[in-house]
Amino acid sequence: MRTRAYRHPLNGSSMPPGRPLLRVSDLTLRFGGVTALAEVGMSVDSGRIHAIIGPNGAGKSSLLNCISGLYRPTGGEVVLHTDSGQERRLTSLPPNRVARLGVARSFQNIELFEHLTVLENMMLGRHIHMRQNVLSAMLWLGPARRQEITHREVVEEVIDLLKLQAYRQKPVGTLAYGIQKRVELGRALAMQPALLLLDEPMAGMNAEEKEDMARYILDVHELAGVSIVLIEHDMNVVMDISDRVTVLDFGRVIGDGTPAEVMENPRVVEAYLGAGAAS
Numbered sequence: 056m057r058t059r060a061y062r063h064p065l066n067g068s069s070m071p072p073g074r075p076l077l078r079v080s081d082l083t084l085r086f087g088g089v090t091a092l093a094e095v096g097m098s099v100d101s102g103r104i105h106a107i108i109g110p111n112g113a114g115k116s117s118l119l120n121c122i123s124g125l126y127r128p129t130g131g132e133v134v135l136h137t138d139s140g141q142e143r144r145l146t147s148l149p150p151n152r153v154a155r156l157g158v159a160r161s162f163q164n165i166e167l168f169e170h171l172t173v174l175e176n177m178m179l180g181r182h183i184h185m186r187q188n189v190l191s192a193m194l195w196l197g198p199a200r201r202q203e204i205t206h207r208e209v210v211e212e213v214i215d216l217l218k219l220q221a222y223r224q225k226p227v228g229t230l231a232y233g234i235q236k237r238v239e240l241g242r243a244l245a246m247q248p249a250l251l252l253l254d255e256p257m258a259g260m261n262a263e264e265k266e267d268m269a270r271y272i273l274d275v276h277e278l279a280g281v282s283i284v285l286i287e288h289d290m291n292v293v294m295d296i297s298d299r300v301t302v303l304d305f306g307r308v309i310g311d312g313t314p315a316e317v318m319e320n321p322r323v324v325e326a327y328l329g330a331g332a333a334s
């Protein structure tokens with residue numbers, strides 16, 4: 056197997072770009088009478104930005120929730136390819152196990168601890184890698200201390216990459232919305248993921264904030280080489296930054312391909328024109 060000479064410290068995978076990383080097949084999810092996902096299939100390659108688009112209620116967040124273990128699908132499977140060439144079935148695993156296998160995520164609504172600082176929130180993002188118990192960490196014993204230093208180094212790397220230096224000691228609740236969304240991205244990145252799942256990281260932002268966030272996502276992709284699955288409504292952003300797009304409508308995949316391909320797909324155009332009046 057080929058190995059890369061250099062791997063960015065924030066990238067949890069050493070897989071060369073363009074290899075199959077995640078496979079979703081035949082995924083179905085029902086809530087009572089509601090079919091949120093119907094036989095959804097999708098493949099994500101390493102080192103790519105893969106967008107998931109679709110009208111409100113199409114099943115985008117549900118798909119991310121099934122991948123990250125928050126929802127248990129009614130049928131089908133999600134498989135992650137690891138660096139060592141193994142296939143790991145994620146479908147029946149709880150969220151913490153999925154996270155430990157290298158899949159990190161951000162949420163559609165900000166899920167940070169408002170009263171804690173940026174630094175503290177990011178250190179909490181490292182919890183999946185913490186081996187020492189809380190007591191030894193509090194007593195500042197040798198191994199816990201060494202570990203703390205490593206965690207701090209990773210977090211500082213994230214703060215540098217996302218240019219959050221000025222905010223590191225500020226309680227998250229006091230920061231502007233756009234910065235809080237960046238901290239959310241940072242908390243997920245601090246897990247050194249092999250795959251980053253971002254649920255509408257630009258939701259509720261003005262044009263300038265969106266442009267900033269798009270730039271940071273591109274930096275994570277280009278500088279750190281992290282593979283990204285991104286849910287986004289803004290078609291300009293999707294066209295600009297994604298390598299591949301999967302389109303959902305009423306829980307079904309109605310298009311898949313490069314941004315240019317899906318924009319020419321009549322089913323996609325129809326779904327968007329149909330939703331245009333509502334959203």
Ligand SMILES: Nc1ncnc2c1ncn2[C@@H]1O[C@H](COP(=O)(O)OP(=O)(O)OP(=O)(O)O)[C@@H](O)[C@H]1O
Nearest residue numbers: 086089090091109110111112113114115116117118
């Ligand atoms: N926990 C849940 N319980 C019941 N129904 C749910 C649940 N989560 C999602 N759904 C339903 O599944 C469908 C898909 O919802 P989902 O949130 O995945 O859509 P979405 O594409 O992310 O929409 P949006 O663009 O508004 O975020 C909707 O009909 C929704 O009401």
Ligand SMILES: [Mg+2]
Nearest residue numbers: 115116117163
């Ligand atoms: Mg959603």
